Amino acid sequence: MTETAPPADASLPAIGVRTTRQRQAILTALTGRTHPMTAQAVHTALTGAGHRIGLSTVYRALHRLAEVGLLHSFEVGGERAYRRCPDTTHQHLLCDKCGLITECPPHLVDAWLTELRATTGFTPHADRIDLHGHCADCTAAAR
Amino acid sequence: MTETAPPADASLPAIGVRTTRQRQAILTALTGRTHPMTAQAVHTALTGAGHRIGLSTVYRALHRLAEVGLLHSFEVGGERAYRRCPDTTHQHLLCDKCGLITECPPHLVDAWLTELRATTGFTPHADRIDLHGHCADCTAAAR
DNA sequence: CTCCATGCAAACGCTTTGCACTGAT
DNA sequence: ATCAGTGCAAAGCGTTTGCATGGAG
Numbered sequence: 001m002t003e004t005a006p007p008a009d010a011s012l013p014a015i016g017v018r019t020t021r022q023r024q025a026i027l028t029a030l031t032g033r034t035h036p037m038t039a040q041a042v043h044t045a046l047t048g049a050g051h052r053i054g055l056s057t058v059y060r061a062l063h064r065l066a067e068v069g070l071l072h073s074f075e076v077g078g079e080r081a082y083r084r085c086p087d088t089t090h091q092h093l094l095c096d097k098c099g100l101i102t103e104c105p106p107h108l109v110d111a112w113l114t115e116l117r118a119t120t121g122f123t124p125h126a127d128r129i130d131l132h133g134h135c136a137d138c139t140a141a142a143r
Numbered sequence: 144m145t146e147t148a149p150p151a152d153a154s155l156p157a158i159g160v161r162t163t164r165q166r167q168a169i170l171t172a173l174t175g176r177t178h179p180m181t182a183q184a185v186h187t188a189l190t191g192a193g194h195r196i197g198l199s200t201v202y203r204a205l206h207r208l209a210e211v212g213l214l215h216s217f218e219v220g221g222e223r224a225y226r227r228c229p230d231t232t233h234q235h236l237l238c239d240k241c242g243l244i245t246e247c248p249p250h251l252v253d254a255w256l257t258e259l260r261a262t263t264g265f266t267p268h269a270d271r272i273d274l275h276g277h278c279a280d281c282t283a284a285a286r
Numbered sequence: 287c288t289c290c291a292t293g294c295a296a297a298c299g300c301t302t303t304g305c306a307c308t309g310a311t
Numbered sequence: 312a313t314c315a316g317t318g319c320a321a322a323g324c325g326t327t328t329g330c331a332t333g334g335a336g
Binding site: 075080093095096104108115119120123125128133 | 279
Binding site for chain 4: 156161162163164181182183198199202203221222223
């Protein structure tokens with residue numbers, strides 16, 4: 001398994017991606033967020049903050065950045081949303097209530113996936129698991 | 144947990160859905176399929192088979208039938224696809240190669256979900272889990 | 287007889303693409 | 312100097328909706 005550990009901020013050239021004002025802005029906007037953002041949301045946020053950037057650029061950049069592993073993309077209600085990946089974990093817990101995405105403890109999944117595979121013959125994509133539900137906070141709030 | 148066991152063919156009225164020529168055709172087209180179909184695919188199949196049915200009717204019917212539990216819907220590459228549910232299991236294994244959908248043995252999941260919840264506080268939607276990967280056949284074919 | 291359901295066509299919203307220009311390497 | 316990246320506007324595509332008609336209960 002090749003490590004795609006995301007560089008802190010911008011070692012873009014090292015991955016074969018040119019460093020541009022727009023891409024930096026997008027990465028910055030996405031940094032520190034626990035909730036994913038759609039292309040439109042990113043565009044609105046950036047233009048609202050005074051940046052000059054085209055919508056299609058946002059789409060293309062997000063696509064590219066996800067491709068090289070700097071972002072993770074999620075299917076949220078028929079829309080594509082992106083988030084910076086905080087680590088190498090690609091197993092996510094998505095809260096359908098508040099949109100929060102947390103990482104799933106790998107060891108917890110791996111054992112189960114192995115068992116699943118052994119039992120059913122089905123080979124799960126261990127590096128791309130999105131589990132829907134309610135996060136701890138929303139679960140607590142619901143009671 | 145309320146049982147939503149799908150009636151063999153058409154106890155539609157019992158669920159509050161009127162029995163129409165179009166809905167029966169849709170259910171028939173979907174019966175016995177292991178792969179899900181998109182609205183467009185269903186429409187093409189039906190009109191190709193000589194049925195007179197509007198595209199929007201297909202959309203509305205699929206939506207409604209999924210709502211009452213006769214169909215399961217899946218997000219497949221940004222599109223919505225539907226399949227008749229063979230049983231009460233709502234935990235699916237989706238093959239990204241051939242599109243095959245199989246049911247996941249409930250006991251295998253439930254224990255794990257319980258553990259996940261206890262460990263993380265996250266409450267998974269146990270009745271709506273879609274796991275992507277390669278089915279047994281495609282896994283075998285790949286080697 | 288009353289509504290739910292249908293068909294058609296228009297509208298919608300998100301995303302992609304063509305093309306000429308800009309800017310990073 | 313070269314070519315990836317950008318901006319704009321138009322097109323694409325799956326899906327939804329308004330409205331008048333049709334058929335199930």
